Amino acid sequence: MSGVMVAGEAVGRAIPLVAGALGVSGIAVAALPARLRIRAELRRRWRTWAIAAPVFLGPLLLGQGGAFALAAALGVIGVSEYARMTALPRADRAVLTAASVLLPGLAWLAPGALDLRTAGLLLLAAALPPLLAGDAGGGFTRAAHSVFALLWIPVALTGLVTLQETAIAVGLAVALGDVGAWCGGTALGRRGPGARRLSPLSPHKTWAGVAGAAAATALTLAAVGAFSPVLWAAVLAGCVLGDLLESMVKRETGVKDAGSWLPGFGGLLDRIDSLLPALLLATVVTGR
Template sequence: MSALLEAEEAFGRALPVVAGALAVAGAAVAVLPAGVTARRELRRAWGTSVVAALLFFAALYPVDSPGPLLLPAVLGLVAVAEYAALLRLARGERVVLGVAAVLVPPLAYVAHVLPEEVRFDLRFPALVLVACVLAAVLSGDPARAGERAARTVFGVLWIPLTLSGLLVLEGTAIAVVVAVAFGDVAAWCGGALLARLGGGLARPLSRLSPDRTWAHVLTGGMGVAVGLGAVGGFTVSLWAAVLCGCVVGGLLGSALTREAGAEGTGSWLPGFGGLLGRLGSLLSALPLAMLVAL
């Protein structure tokens, strides 16, 4: 049973909330003393966040414009490029991921709005699966063909298919994006402070990311609740879905970069590194949100 927010209502609520949060964060960053070692990076991160928010809301306004259809494709193209570079995938796999980034979200949306009796069709996912495998098979790389095929399939599922949630979730997608942003910031700021108190909250969640503790989960959960509530989308099930997505996405991103022996997914985004690293929580939160909201 669908329980989605109206896109216009969510947009109207989210815009002043995000603007206010950025204004408060900007004031806090501006008064940081010169002795704070991370001051320069925090200012760069704030500037990047402002630009990202402007682009995000510009893409959504008006809500019936082509912008919402283009947003997943643009994000997906950048994210799959970083993913392929991180895992050293070959040209064939990069082409498959790029095509999927452009085609999967709008096709998923079309399938979502079709009548139920004609909605489910296995031909397109079967074609995507064959394309992912074929690129690896034709590479003539017996040492890594299976690994490359598996990583391409996962890349399509994790990035283009997940980003289709920005379309099918309608206004709820805006609430999820805001909640993920609030949750990530709250986990980064509050988690570091609470972890210093020691005890159970300072225990790492997983060996995949020793820096992420239960304190990060606690404060991240608070941030997610505030973000959902501010946009008018709070329900216990959606809160749990987004929080779990933030946690799983953070651990998965850390695991991928550690496996690749990299510091991050990129270095072009001032204050953050790469786009895929910033999207990690969202890419896990969106599919869980679709499970509870659609």
């Protein structure tokens, strides 16, 4: 069976779930009283979701070629936002941008090339700009920022290509897991054990939110026929750790959001922060 047919079947299972989630959430948001300050914010988020869903699912319907295009586009935008946050010079940004296209391309056309040899080349590529510039004052910091970005963004996004139909399940589970975390935190995170703060990195994240994300990710994976305990654990860990990871980057660099062009969210990294580690962990547990 071709990759396009397999992806088509996976998207076919996902579309009713996405349509139902958008429909129910749209009605719920529209029914909120106008006096609630959060109503306008939720409406902006819902509109972004309505646009993002076909943008994510459409390319994956085309198989690995479409997944490559999606991964490359997300990677180029993501590393641009990261480089702006960390004030990386132009040469370092060029390395990250090139890797954002080349790594998903290798995952598509030559997946066997993604091994320790590639890891060694990535390490050298990250260090090359400060080495050539003779940056004795901040060269190591620049190289460390670049290595982290390479692993966090382009390497993680290769999972959209290598995981094939599982990438669709992971993407949907992460998206609805974020919604579940918000619902769990709102409903159960005001008092009691669920109100305990998860980490100083993100004061608004609570253990009630983790419980909400756990339930939502499990139900989503089951709904698309992809549930397994290890995949669920990988997705849930991505939902929890991804947000904290980006919060750590933003707190050190002193920015509130990675960007401002996605209504209700900020930048692209603010939207895919949980997807990135989830894809990495899903790649590990599935062996793809």
